[in-house]
Amino acid sequence: MRIDLHTHSTASDGTDTPTELVRNAVATGLDVVALTDHDTVGGHDEATAAVRALDTPFTLVTGAELSCRIGGVSMHMLAYLFDRAEPELARERELVRDDRVPRAQGMVAKLRELGVPVTWERVAEIAGDGAVGRPHVATAMVELGVVPTVSDAFTDEWLANGGRAYVEKHEFDPFDAIRLVKGAGGVAVFAHPGAAKRGQTVPESVIAELAAAGLDGLEVDHMDHDEPTRARLRSLADELDLLITGSSDYHGSRKSCRLGEYTTDPEVYREIFRRATGAVPISAI
Structure with a gap:
């Protein structure tokens, strides 16, 4: 089994x-x-x-x-x-679950401050009806060529716990x-x-x-x-x-x-x- x-x-x-x-x-x-x-x-x-x-x-x-x-x-x-x-x-x-949307929006805002042109509209589109989270933000970063894979977004430089674009929830x-x-x-x-x-x-x-x-x-x-x-x-x-x-x-x-x-x-x-x-x-x- x-x-x-x-x-x-x-x-x-x-x-x-x-x-x-x-x-x-x-x-x-x-x-x-x-x-x-x-x-x-x-x-x-x-x-x-x-x-x-x-x-x-x-x-x-x-x-x-x-x-x-x-x-x-x-x-x-x-x-x-x-x-x-x-x-x-x-x-x-x-x-x-309700805190996930403002959290993701906060990460988008931090990324834009860092020069990454990610948009909340695209992250929300990627998430669809699912509970939005960091992987959706990371996917938008991959699409923009900022990182090669979703996993590469989970670093101190970007979305890892305590990273530059990290937001607590x-x-x-x-x-x-x-x-x-x-x-x-x-x-x-x-x-x-x-x-x-x-x-x-x-x-x-x-x-x-x-x-x-x-x-x-x-x-x-x-x-x-x-x-x-x-x-x-x-x-x-x-x-x-x-x-x-x-x-x-x-x-x-x-x-x-x-x-x-x-x-x-x-x-x-x-x-x-x-x-x-x-x-x-x-x-x-």
Whole structure:
């Protein structure tokens, strides 16, 4: 069984529609995929319909990737199989999502001050109906020839945390995120915790505190983790009795990662399913 528990669609900053994501996951040979758009569940209904239209065994795990910050450090929390109608978590997701537009507009203004002729109209067009974010701004920069790839925009020179054109946004406190996810019957996994090239990472002492607060797992096998980092995180997860997941963090053509590039052990997936009480996976057959 091949399981990818971290993907994005056009509901946030991916380039595949939810339907295309499901079909591409099936074509790639995946058995299970989680749709974890940034701070939104906007793609869940379309992805669910796409799965139910399949004539081959396949499972969709509904989720979201929540934007968090602690001690000035940004981090992401993968939330799986929560009740999306639970009001407290839904309200906080809405606050984060609503702050995305003024934040992106602020980044556009900073880029223009730096001599980059990007426009808000073009960024909004690229984002479409999705939750606008830095990858959409980065895509506009690629179109202008400012940087060769989206990833090259995520540097201190441009859009990385603390970069010249970076703008902060409203984010969850990770302890609150864990409390809200668990309160909505979901499972919480710290996404790419060792991705140092994205900026400052959360110290292991804080990860231990998050584990004590109910964190379920660490995303260890990820394209932004080299082998020594994976080994360190695997050891930490074992020490803290946390689940270990692996995922592609697929964004379609916007990033170089491929669906199923990293996967999660079936036993870990079954444990996530066992712990969740807010929703159940959607199966084609």
